[in-house]
Amino acid sequence: MPSRHSIAAPPVKGGAAPAGSRPVGSAPEDERQRAKLSRRWQRDLRWSPYAFVAPFFLLFIAFGLFPLLYTGWASLHSVELTAPTDMEWAGLKNFTRIFDDEFFWNAARNTLFIGIVSTVPQLAMAMGIAHLLNYKLRGSTFWRVSMLAPYATSVAAATLVFVLLFGRDYGMINWALDFLGINPVDWQAGWASKIAVSTIVIWRWTGYNALIYLAAMQAIPHDLYESAALDGASRWRQFFHVTLPSLRPTILFTVVVSTIGATQIFGEALLFDASKGASGGSEHDFQTLGLYLYEQGWVNQHLGRASAIAWTMFAILIVIGLVNSVISRRLRTSS
Template identity: 45%
Template sequence: MSVLAPPKPSRAAPAPREPRRLGFSQRAGRWDVKLSPYLYISPFFVLFAVTGLFPLAYTAYVSVHDWNLIGGQGDFVGMANFADVVQQPRFMTALRNTFSIFLLSSVPQVLAAIVIAAVLDANLRARTFWRMGVLLPYVVAPVAVSLIFSKLFADESGLINAVLGGLGIDAIRWHADVLASHVAISSMVNFRWTGYNALIFLAAMQAIPRDLYEAAVLDGAGRVRQFFSITVPMLRPTIIFIVITATIGGLQIFDEPRMFDQLGQGGSDRQWMTVTMYLYELGWGSQKSFGKAAAVAWILFLIIVVIGLINFAITRRISSASSAPKPVTSGGKR
């Protein structure tokens, strides 16, 4: 006959522990980890809100009012300022000149900057000297550059026409012809900004892994093939950045065309007057209409946004076709 063991006494469930309260120092440590990154970047956004967003919003408010430089704020006119500005022939002329100068300066500028950066990335003697040398034009004040180039491209006594005359070529009317004036102003922009963009491309090129070039050399690829198959695809983010910044700066050009002659009005027929110069003429010229000037500023802002988005989409689509470098041989086989 089996004897049953006495049942074991059941243990009572442990009482739930009260949650531990964090001390002030521990809470401060957690807040520091979570909030410190936002505090570090907050000065930029605060300054941008004060110097960027507020003027942009205030300009929109001014653009819908009959605002005069002397009389101050007038009646609410809605979109009348925009409609009046768009119908002005000078606005269309300024828009044409802006796009022409932008294309003549930005496209050659980006291409030349990539080539110069590739040369500076090679094993040159006194590399630091050459790299600092390409940045010197950027340090020169834009007013000084404009004054020097306006003399170089003078119609009667300019150095460029003197050289052309020595070659048997007729003198070019740099301040009278539309295309010639755009070429002269674009040369100023390219002179100032090509070296700056070249250093940005150079920094991106130096971040490319060197073993990719070593593998390409073992496969028999030359320098040109390495440039188009490795360097250019790896520069995709930098190219997008340079194109967007060049678009913003090119459409806002003011100093170079303003100082191209002594009057600063964009020529007798406004043949090189840009949109920003037209904005200045509306606000501080004979009309002194801040409302119309603000409308031009907002039209230019919208144009820059649209062109920037188009440039971003195009460059991203083109570069995504060759987003990663592929080992190549001299015969083109992988």
């Protein structure tokens, strides 16, 4: 790391400004002129980076920090969407009620379940697909591009197609099950609905993760495999003892990104049963936390409650993030 610092930016004094290269015996005005220029350069060098990063931070303040703080403020009040300026102090009531809000915890359980059911098979499948794509194949670009196609599809379009496939009475999946002699499943209720929603997530993200794994696999030096082969390791052993350990940082990255994605599942669940909208099924079967937040804020118009839910979700995410970093540190030290 220290070596990188030295190339990243020249030290402030000297640096690009030609202060040291003053020719001998020049006129005093000239010298003053140069000194002035050099000061300007120094100033430029010192402060313009701040100006360059400013737009991001201004946008962040306007669309990130301010909403965050405002939501925190709103969460301490009873506020309705019909009169957002008309706030009534509620203290921590919006937070304490969450403890016995069965709909919140139901949503939390759904989010966890859908998160696990969508992430674990997704990453496992992505790994397998990446491994296959890593072989020499005819038309490899075609396979890779088609892996990415679901990712390029919009959530709404994909979900609407899946709704038709998962239809109870006229859906293709139940039709196929019927063919196999299995009774039709109501894919919009109970456990089946959670699995159905997870399927949409898996379908959309597997290819994306496969490409990330593939890129990492191609960076593994080939001689590792050669020497493993010389030692008589089979393809499987090569995969487990060469590929997987080399992919560890990449796997960690995809796990973190997928975890964040899983806690934010929203569009798939919202559109999976459009008539019930934000309630996520008749008995809130697949209502995720994001959906519950949306329902309280925009359907029921309780901004105060929704803000409290948002902050609680934020706290949960921080806990998950901490757990994640502890585990990854453990993994790193154990390697």
